[in-house]
Structures are given as structure tokens and as C-alpha cells.
Amino acid sequence: MGGARWDEDDWKRASAATAGKRTEDIFAASGMHPSLNPYGVNRESRDSLVNPESNAIIIGLDVTGSMGIIADTMAREGLGILVEEILKRKPVSDPHILACGIGDAYCDDAPLQVTQFEADIRIADQLKMIWLEKGGGGNSHESYHLPWYFAAQHTQIDCFEKRSKKGYLFTVGDEEPPEELLAAHAKAIFGDSLQRDLSVHELLTLVSRSYHVFHVVVEEGNYARAYLPQVLDKWKKLLGQRVLRLKDYRRLAEVVVSAIEVNEGRDREAVTRSWSGDTSVVVAHALGTLPATTATSTVDKLRALVRF
Amino acid sequence: MRTDLADLTAATLLAIPAAEPRRLFSGDADEVKKAYRLLAMKWHPDRSADPRAHAVFLHIGYLYEQAAQHTAAAHGPLQQRALDGRTYEINYLRRHQFELGSLYVGTTVAAFVVDAGHADLVERAERTIKGLDYASEKMRQQIAPHLPAYPFAGAFRTADAHVIVMRKAPDALLLRDVLDHFGGRLDARHVAWIVSSLLNLCCYFQYAGIAHNAVSLDTCFMSPREHSVALLGGWWYAARLGERMLAAPAATVDWAPHGLLASKRADIRTDLELVRALGRALLGDISGMRLQRERAAPPAMIDWLRLPASGDPIEEYRTWRTQVLHDSFGARRFAELPLTQSDIYL
Numbered sequence: 001m002g003g004a005r006w007d008e009d010d011w012k013r014a015s016a017a018t019a020g021k022r023t024e025d026i027f028a029a030s031g032m033h034p035s036l037n038p039y040g041v042n043r044e045s046r047d048s049l050v051n052p053e054s055n056a057i058i059i060g061l062d063v064t065g066s067m068g069i070i071a072d073t074m075a076r077e078g079l080g081i082l083v084e085e086i087l088k089r090k091p092v093s094d095p096h097i098l099a100c101g102i103g104d105a106y107c108d109d110a111p112l113q114v115t116q117f118e119a120d121i122r123i124a125d126q127l128k129m130i131w132l133e134k135g136g137g138g139n140s141h142e143s144y145h146l147p148w149y150f151a152a153q154h155t156q157i158d159c160f161e162k163r164s165k166k167g168y169l170f171t172v173g174d175e176e177p178p179e180e181l182l183a184a185h186a187k188a189i190f191g192d193s194l195q196r197d198l199s200v201h202e203l204l205t206l207v208s209r210s211y212h213v214f215h216v217v218v219e220e221g222n223y224a225r226a227y228l229p230q231v232l233d234k235w236k237k238l239l240g241q242r243v244l245r246l247k248d249y250r251r252l253a254e255v256v257v258s259a260i261e262v263n264e265g266r267d268r269e270a271v272t273r274s275w276s277g278d279t280s281v282v283v284a285h286a287l288g289t290l291p292a293t294t295a296t297s298t299v300d301k302l303r304a305l306v307r308f
Numbered sequence: 309m310r311t312d313l314a315d316l317t318a319a320t321l322l323a324i325p326a327a328e329p330r331r332l333f334s335g336d337a338d339e340v341k342k343a344y345r346l347l348a349m350k351w352h353p354d355r356s357a358d359p360r361a362h363a364v365f366l367h368i369g370y371l372y373e374q375a376a377q378h379t380a381a382a383h384g385p386l387q388q389r390a391l392d393g394r395t396y397e398i399n400y401l402r403r404h405q406f407e408l409g410s411l412y413v414g415t416t417v418a419a420f421v422v423d424a425g426h427a428d429l430v431e432r433a434e435r436t437i438k439g440l441d442y443a444s445e446k447m448r449q450q451i452a453p454h455l456p457a458y459p460f461a462g463a464f465r466t467a468d469a470h471v472i473v474m475r476k477a478p479d480a481l482l483l484r485d486v487l488d489h490f491g492g493r494l495d496a497r498h499v500a501w502i503v504s505s506l507l508n509l510c511c512y513f514q515y516a517g518i519a520h521n522a523v524s525l526d527t528c529f530m531s532p533r534e535h536s537v538a539l540l541g542g543w544w545y546a547a548r549l550g551e552r553m554l555a556a557p558a559a560t561v562d563w564a565p566h567g568l569l570a571s572k573r574a575d576i577r578t579d580l581e582l583v584r585a586l587g588r589a590l591l592g593d594i595s596g597m598r599l600q601r602e603r604a605a606p607p608a609m610i611d612w613l614r615l616p617a618s619g620d621p622i623e624e625y626r627t628w629r630t631q632v633l634h635d636s637f638g639a640r641r642f643a644e645l646p647l648t649q650s651d652i653y654l
């Protein structure tokens with residue numbers, strides 16, 4: 001998928017259609033749409049004539065409890081900002097976006113929902129098909145690792161296959177990371193037979209082969225408001241500087257774009273300054289000390305010796 | 309020679325791994341040169357308006373240099389003058405560059421010429437190899453033939469390099485060269501015994517309390533006759549488990565367990581992950597993404613190669629032998645690989 005091109009006018013029309021509507025009017029689903037069920041499916045991000053150098057970007061949104069507000073904001077404005085800013089700023093070319101709805105593998109009916117990779121307005125249409133189950137259990141985490149497993153095992157992306165360029169994967173939520181993916185959950189959710197449970201560290205090893213993995217902590221979320229130090233500590237032990245602190249959920253798109261820019265080698269301070277007003281403050285807070293990585297050619301890579 | 313060279317984009321060209329020049333330059337010396345000229349004309353920064361022209365020009369130049377070594381200067385005598393005034397000559401069959409210098413593959417030796425600036429890594433390799441210990445004579449007999457013998461066949465300093473010469477079996481072939489010979493993909497049955505052999509070595513590493521940290525196509529030699537693998541290269545990066553690593557090649561950083569760069573400590577999981585990456589590379593796709601689609605191996609084997617390692621080499625080896633190989637190939641059978649040194653190097 002991903003064979004079409006983003007059209008700003010399409011987005012303006014779609015965004016205007018959400019004005020004045022309540023979240024439950026926009027996200028009207030009362031169950032998981034079959035087309036979003038990850039069981040036994042693969043998703044592809046392929047180059048095409050209109051997107052010759054595609055780049056896969058996955059955004060996984062916590063849809064438990066009050067976190068549905070994030071998906072609501074992305075459907076109204078966020079996706080438009082995300083794509084338009086990527087096209088304008090060009091940290092990567094030809095973005096193909098896949099959105100996920102993340103729930104809880106232990107207790108939800110739809111612990112993971114996945115759209116296709118799309119390059120045009122269809123991503124917004126599919127996002128709105130996600131069921132805001134508003135579940136989640138009494139535990140301290142949601143199943144943020146499900147998109148990792150899905151990305152690693154069930155996506156095929158030309159940016160990596162053809163150009164050895166990793167895709168991007170952002171998960172967004174207010175709770176702690178889970179500790180493991182149970183083989184029973186992998187069977188039930190994806191139809192995969194794992195020989196054993198996989199720890200969250202093993203899942204990161206798996207997904208990091210082909211994706212840059214980030215997590216966005218929604219500081220306004222109920223759980224994060226109560227246990228922020230604990231949430232940050234656990235995520236930082238896993239992802240280090242790739243934990244982004246979001247203090248205004250309405251600026252998620254800008255934070256995601258900025259993280260991609262910095263990861264692609266742009267100066268963090270310059271990226272922060274490129275946004276105006278409050279947005280620059282939110283972006284600076286989110287990026288923290290995220291280091292700019294310098295892209296090296298394959299020649300440099302072969303000759304490179306990493307000295308510790 | 310590829311007929312679509314002129315259509316290749318900057319991104320496609322830059323994505324060709326430097327270690328795989330034959331993906332761009334195939335054929336004999338004349339064809340390689342012709343292809344290089346065509347590409348160089350197109351991508352010379354004075355001619356191309358593409359902002360990446362300079363990077364592409366450098367990259368294709370490097371790939372050409374590598375491909376030319378395969379086709380024109382594949383073998384010859386290597387002469388090295390030691391600091392003590394003696395001159396050494398090694399007849400080699402194939403030369404490879406690696407991140408510390410050059411590897412010369414000979415009939416009965418592999419000579420590593422390491423740039424003088426890496427004395428600490430050379431010292432680390434010698435210390436580790438010298439200290440390899442075995443629980444019993446039986447273990448020594450089983451494992452030692454697959455590791456570098458100490459004392460080395462030769463070790464000396466030149467004005468600008470350290471030269472380490474290791475003995476190897478006459479039929480031992482560098483995996484990189486074998487993979488090139490087969491056009492980038494080995495039959496899954498042969499990948500299976502290579503992985504088995506390396507997992508066995510990982511079990512020994514756990515016993516010996518070390519991690520090698522650089523298992524790859526460029527450090528392993530296979531013996532088609534014996535169905536075994538000798539791990540001769542890459543010892544520069546070895547360390548005792550838990551010890552701080554001095555360095556690692558980029559490939560290790562790419563495929564090692566998540567968080568390795570943060571801890572910088574030797575961990576057996578690195579070797580286990582690198583064995584899986586090597587298995588995928590031998591099947592033609594180190595990323596593992598295409599293996600299923602291209603049916604490069606039986607599903608059970610692909611699943612195992614793609615999933616992360618557990619961290620327990622004995623458990624890994626047991627699962628591999630009793631479950632994965634059985635589910636993939638049924639009862640054990642010797643898969644003959646009629647391949648000799650002369651098929652590849654002469």
C-alpha cells in the first residue's frame with residue numbers, strides 16, 4: 001500500500017468535517033473492524049511512481065481509558081500536521097504512515113488494531129475506523145510492545161529492504177512498558193506460534209533491526225500524572241534518550257516530526273527553534289537530550305570501527 | 309554487466325553494501341571497468357546535479373575498487389618487511405579489506421595485517437586466544453580445531469602494521485567468498501550445519517567465559533568436507549563476559565542485542581544474535597524480511613533465524629537441534645557440498 005500522494009485539500013476537507021463533532025461521533029466503531037485485525041496479516045510499504053523513495057512510519061496510539069483523546073486529536077488535526085510537516089521539512093522522503101490502536105493484551109477484545117501503510121487521506125479515514133475500546137486492565141502497563149512485534153514480524157518496508165534505511169515506530173501513551181509478550185498472546189492476536197514468551201528487551205532487539213523505536217509519554221494522562229517518575233524510569237531503562245515527554249497532547253505531531261528530524265542528523269536546538277510559540281517549548285521538553293545521529297554512507301560503515 | 313545501470317537511483321546505489329560489490333559490478337575485468345566508467349560519468353559531481361552525487365561517486369569508486377580486487381588482483385604474493393629486518397612472503401588467494409586492515413586468505417594460512425594504530429586490539433586478541441582453556445582433552449579435541457591455534461603461525465610488526473598469521477585447514481573457505489561464489493544465497497541445508505557448528509562454539513564460549521563479538525561472513529571459514537566452521541577472524545573484539553569491550557565492527561552494532569551500545573559489556577547474547585544474523589545473511593537477506601516471501605528456507609528455520617536469541621547458548625543449541633532442524637528437514641542427513649578451494653579461488 002502507500003501508492004498515492006498526500007493532498008492538502010483532501011485533508012482540509014476531512015479535518016473540517018470533524019469540526020464540532022464529539023469523539024464518539026468521529027470514532028463510531030463499537031468493535032474491531034475486520035480490516036484492522038492484525039491476525040494473520042502483513043502490511044507493506046512499497047515504493048511507487050509517486051512515492052519512489054518511501055519511508056515507513058508507524059504511530060501506535062494508546063486507546064485505553066482516557067487516552068482516546070490522543071487518537072481524537074490526531075484524527076482532527078494531528079495527522080495533517082504530521083504529514084504536511086514531513087513533506088515540508090523533508091527529514092525523510094515520501095512518508096508512508098500506519099496507525100495502530102493499542103490496548104491491553106491481558107484483558108481487551110482488541111489489544112491491537114492496525115491500518116494499512118498509506119500516503120494519502122486514506123490514513124485519516126482508517127484511523128477513524130479504530131475502535132476506542134477504552135479498556136485496559138488494573139495493571140500498570142498497556143501493550144505498547146504489540147506494535148513492535150507486529151512491525152518486526154508482519155511488515156515489509158522498501159526503505160529497509162531496498163535502501164537499508166530503517167523505518168520509524170512511535171508508541172504513545174501514559175503507562176509503563178510491559179515486561180513480556182506471552183506466546184499465548186502472540187497466537188491469539190497474530191496467529192503466530194512462538195516457541196517461548198519473549199521479553200520486552202528481546203522484542204526491542206527484534207524490532208530495532210528494521211525500525212528506529214521511540215516512545216512518547218503523555219504526561220497529561222491519568223496514570224502518568226500519578227506515577228510520572230516511575231513511568232519515565234522504566235521507559236528510559238528500555239529506550240534511553242528515545243523517550244519523549246509530551247506535556248501537551250495537542251502537539252504530538254510536531255514532537256514526532258521533530259524527533260525524526262533530529263534522528264536524521266539535524267541540530268536539536270535548530271529543530272526546536274523552527275517551531276513558533278508554545279510549540280517550541282513543548283518540542284524542547286519532549287526532545288530532552290536526544291542526540292542528532294550522523295548518517296554514514298555504507299562505505300564509511302564498512303570501514304567504521306566503533307570504539308567504546 | 310547490468311543493463312539498467314543508468315536507471316539506478318542515488319538511494320539504491322548508496323544502499324549497496326560496501327562488502328557486496330558484486331551486486332553492482334559483475335562479469336569479468338573488462339565488464340567491471342565498463343560498468344564503472346558508465347556510472348562514474350553519470351555520477352561525477354561535475355556532471356550530476358543530484359545533491360548526493362559526491363557520496364554516490366565515492367561509493368561506486370569504493371565498490372569498483374573492491375570488485376576489481378576480485379577480478380584482477382585476486383591473488384599474489386604478499387611481502388612484508390618486519391621491524392627486525394626479516395622479510396616474509398605469503399602467497400595468498402584472495403585479499404579482503406576489513407575495518408582494521410586487510411585479510412589475506414592463503415591455502416594453509418589466513419594473514420591479518422592490522423594497522424599499527426590498533427595495537428590494543430591486537431594485544432586483546434592474542435591474550436584471549438592464548439588463554440583459551442578446555443575442561444578436558446575431549447573438549448579440546450572437539451573445539452580447538454575450530455579456533456585459532458596458539459602460538460600463531462607467525463606474528464610480527466612492520467613499520468605500519470601488526471601481522472598475525474593463523475593456520476587454517478587447506479579446504480577452509482572464507483564464508484564471504486563462498487557466498488559470493490553462490491551468487492549471494494546458500495542452500496538452507498548447508499546454512500543449517502554452519503549454524504549448528506557456530507552454536508556449538510557459542511556453548512564453548514559460555515564455558516570459557518568469553519564473547520567473541522564479531523561472528524560474521526568475514527571472520528568464519530567453512531570446511532565443506534568436514535561440515536564444520538573455524539572462527540579465525542574478529543578476535544580483536546573478544547572480551548571476557550561482563551568485561552568492557554574496547555571496540556566492535558559496525559556489523560556487530562547493527563545486529564547485537566538492543567542496549568549493547570549502552571552497556572558496552574561483553575555478553576554471550578551478542579554472539580548468539582550474530583549467529584542468527586549470519587544464518588540470515590547466508591540465506592541472502594541479513595534483515596530477514598524477505599526470507600519468508602522468497603521461501604529461502606523451511607518456515608521453522610526462518611522463524612528461528614528471525615526471532616531474538618534467548619541468551620542461553622545451551623538452550624539455544626538444544627532447541628535448534630531438536631526442534632528447528634527436525635521441523636525443517638526431518639531426520640538428519642549429510643548434505644554434500646562439492647566445493648573446493650580451487651572452485652572459488654583459482
